[in-house]
Amino acid sequence: MQLSAEGIDALVSADSVAVLTGAGVSAESGVPTFRDPDGLWQQFKPEELASMNAFLANPELVQRWYAERRNLLDEVSPNAGHLALADLERLVTEKGGSFHLTTQNVDGLHQAAGSNNVGEVHGSLRRSYCVDCKRKATTKEMKSFRSGTPARCSACDGLIRPDVVWFGEMLPAEVLQAGENVARNADVYLSVGTSAEVYPAAGLPLLARDAGAFVMEINPRKTALTPYASASIRGTSATVLPELVKTLSRRLEMS
Ligand code: BV8
Ligand code: ZN
DSSP states (O other), rough: OOOOOHHHHHHHHHHHHEEEEOOOHHTTTTTTSSTTSSSSGGTTOOOOOOEEEHHHOHHHHHHHHHHHHHHHHHHHOOOHHHHHHHHHHHHHHHHOEEEEEOOOOOOHHHHHTTTTTTTTTTTEEEEEEETTTBOOOOOHHHTOTTTBBBOTTTTOOOOOEEEEOTTTTTHHHHHHHOOOHHHHHHHEEEEESOOSTTTTTTGGHHHHHTTTTEEEEESOOSSGGGOSEEEEOSSOHHHHHHHEEEEEHHHHHHH
């Protein structure tokens, strides 16, 4: 795996660093991605599951799918890539720079790894709410899912849904706004573990690039962003990110 010397130079002199992550960052924690050959979307089409229409058409199927994904979170932990991003935040802020991490992931693993400044643009699997009265669902209600009967709100009997952003739904405005602002002001923008296909999140690295940032992609495969990246490193997040942070830390000590 070859780091980008230009990318390291850009990180050494960067005042502001921003990151976008996708499901690939959680792959090495054992959380399946969406569009990889062994990904979640292989069995189902996104429209069949991750949309309000799909949910209303078959609430039980969609609740089961999210319940299974949420239950998996009890067995996984942050991997070396998550931890390296928390270290990168420390390195950048300790040298007086600003750091922001926008994630499309809904698993909460960045926060569990110690990242502080995290924007969850697609919501969180760890929260659910009632579609009618919007009340936060209790763990009991979330787990009250039994096959054949969709989980319902104890206050108004409305259907319980995961607090994630489905297709055709708006992203949380203030979180997206923050992601756009930091992208426009970033000296270096890292895009890690995302196929860069889902908008508006996939537009963030392009915003950064148009504003003059050094855009570094880390992904074992080419993506829709690759042709626009200043550097695209072919490797996994749990191997490349620790290497990147170690190299940067050494360079900062010498400077
Ligand atoms: C909206 C739910 C509008 C949560 C998800 C046509 C053109 C452009 C846009 C559209 C269009 N038609 C429709 C749209 C809009 C649509 C969209 O972008 N569709 C795409 C597919 C074309 N977007 C929306 O609907 C968004 N809302 O636009 O609202 C609007 C406007 C006005 C008024 C009302 C509404 C909502 C988008 C959010 C959708 N929600 N999921 C959940 O169930 O989790 S999308 C789903 O994809 C996940 O959220 C995920 O976060 C997201 C992105 O996927 P990735 O994270 O990138 O994962 P993926 O599997 O794709 O890729 C993994 C990558 O990791 C790969 O590149 C792989 O190589 C790499 N990798 C693998 N292993 C590793 C690794 N990398 C590093 N290390 C490893 N070890
Ligand atoms: Zn309710």
